[in-house]
Amino acid sequence: MSEGMGAATGANISAATSAITDAKGNASSSVAMTATPILHLADAHKAFGENEVLKGISFDVHKGEIVCVIGASGGGKSTLLRCLTLLDHFDRGELEYDGILVTKKKAVRRQVRDKVGLVFQDFNLFPHFSVLRNITDAPLKVQKRDKAEVMARAEQLLDQMGLSDKAKAVPCELSGGQQQRVSIARALALDPEIIFFDEPTSALDPELTADVLKIMRDLADEHMTMVVVTHEIKFAAEVADRVIFIDKGLIAEQGGPQIIAHPQSARLQTFLRKLEV
Numbered sequence: 197m198s199e200g201m202g203a204a205t206g207a208n209i210s211a212a213t214s215a216i217t218d219a220k221g222n223a224s225s226s227v228a229m230t231a232t233p234i235l236h237l238a239d240a241h242k243a244f245g246e247n248e249v250l251k252g253i254s255f256d257v258h259k260g261e262i263v264c265v266i267g268a269s270g271g272g273k274s275t276l277l278r279c280l281t282l283l284d285h286f287d288r289g290e291l292e293y294d295g296i297l298v299t300k301k302k303a304v305r306r307q308v309r310d311k312v313g314l315v316f317q318d319f320n321l322f323p324h325f326s327v328l329r330n331i332t333d334a335p336l337k338v339q340k341r342d343k344a345e346v347m348a349r350a351e352q353l354l355d356q357m358g359l360s361d362k363a364k365a366v367p368c369e370l371s372g373g374q375q376q377r378v379s380i381a382r383a384l385a386l387d388p389e390i391i392f393f394d395e396p397t398s399a400l401d402p403e404l405t406a407d408v409l410k411i412m413r414d415l416a417d418e419h420m421t422m423v424v425v426t427h428e429i430k431f432a433a434e435v436a437d438r439v440i441f442i443d444k445g446l447i448a449e450q451g452g453p454q455i456i457a458h459p460q461s462a463r464l465q466t467f468l469r470k471l472e473v
């Protein structure tokens with residue numbers, strides 16, 4: 197089925213709550229979830245010409261869950277995030293947010309876009325805008341929210357990111373880690389239901405990486421729903437509720453964070469061994 201060709205489910209399944217169980221079968225009280233996942237992806241495919249990048253990816257993300265996606269370079273992780281955040285589209289498969297089927301209709305895409313935030317590897321800030329304007333521009337211009345409310349939220353986010361003294365600076369006056377924290381604040385300012393990170397620390401040196409990971413750990417503690425593509429395996433093992441390993445366009449293994457210490461498949465074992473070298 198093409199993306200957008202299916203019947204809109206629209207209806208919210210009953211909001212009965214359940215709890216995630218970890219690998220040992222223990223209920224995790226930290227991640228309560230409703231029956232309708234925030235994100236539902238089924239059999240997603242994407243090719244660039246002859247290059248079949250995604251060959252049938254399916255997974256759900258529930259409210260408050262932290263899902264880390266790992267896999268070799270060129271394996272399609274960024275492509276997956278770009279399609280999930282509607283910067284691109286799947287060739288086929290079904291994508292739903294909160295039970296709403298994503299179609300090619302502009303109104304639907306606009307509605308869904310408000311639910312998702314994306315933090316890129318290379319920050320993608322507007323270079324000529326101040327930090328404050330980078331954070332407030334989209335909530336004001338795109339979401340057309342109340343100015344006082346947007347400004348108050350931006351101030352709170354700057355404080356949370358340790359950047360209160362940088363509101364008037366432009367991105368080139370900031371370190372990479374500071375720029376990435378602005379980029380996280382910008383994504384959060386849109387008040388998304390789910391936030392996607394595409395290797396948020398891979399352009400940073402170890403010290404700045406630690407700052408950004410600390411912010412992400414704090415978000416995890418607040419139960420922000422997150423999908424994080426990362427090479428930071430230690431971070432994934434520590435923070436993720438679930439780890440998804442993508443290999444050759446498919447999910448080759450997924451499970452609780454313990455799969456990093458105890459991978460079951462030969463492919464994940466090989467991938468992790470290479471990272472240790």
Ligand SMILES: Nc1ncnc2c1ncn2[C@@H]1O[C@H](COP(=O)(O)OP(=O)(O)OP(=O)(O)O)[C@@H](O)[C@H]1O
Nearest residue numbers: 244247249267268269270271272273274275276395
């Ligand atoms: N816009 C595009 N046009 C053509 N091919 C593309 C495009 N974007 C990605 N690709 C190809 O799709 C494949 C997957 O790329 P992608 O960037 O998704 O991998 P990745 O897993 O994010 O890799 P990395 O870990 O290096 O960031 C690669 O072969 C890449 O060349």
Ligand SMILES: [Mg+2]
Nearest residue numbers: 273274275394
């Ligand atoms: Mg990538």
